[in-house]
Amino acid sequence: MTRVGIGYDVHPLVEGRPLVLGGVAIPSSHGLHGHSDADVLLHALMDALLGAAGLGDIGEHFPPSDERWRDADSRDLLARVRALIDERYRIESVDLVLIAEAPRIAPYRAAMRAGIAALLGVAESVVNLKATTNERLGFVGRGEGMAALAVTALAEREAGDG
Ligand code: MG
Secondary structure, three states: OEEEEEEEEEEEEEEOOOEEEOOEEEOOOEEEOOOOOOOHHHHHHHHHHHHHHOOOOHHHHOOOOOHHHOOOOHHHHHHHHHHHHHOOEEEEEEEEEEEOOOOOOHHHHHHHHHHHHHHHOOOHHHEEEEEEOOOOOHHHHOOOEEEEEEEEEEEEOOOOOO
């Protein structure tokens, strides 16, 4: 059986924070604010994976009230999520959408995709990454924040399934 999960996340943009998207550091005067590194793409992805596996959300697994996760590298959190689902499920597809007015993602897309695929232990062809602006509308359009969406599909492993 294939199980599908959806994830959505938003973080505010503030001056002087590092900008980390999809596990890649991007030179920028503004970065996303949050308790961890605020990697909005990986957060949406983790919620989609946990959703597909029926395992709740990242707030349950990595509560912001827990000092262990302060300034956490979201790549480490994603590796933990993978460990939670790995025994029972194989990741069949990951589709990500970043909603931001800037920066252009094209120069970083290959690195993000390769990094995410490596963290999940899947082929790069399993991971798709898109970006769109918000046509200057709303908080994203005003440059106050970024949003991300993720959809994932997991297949239940059977005996002998790699
Ligand atoms: Mg988040």
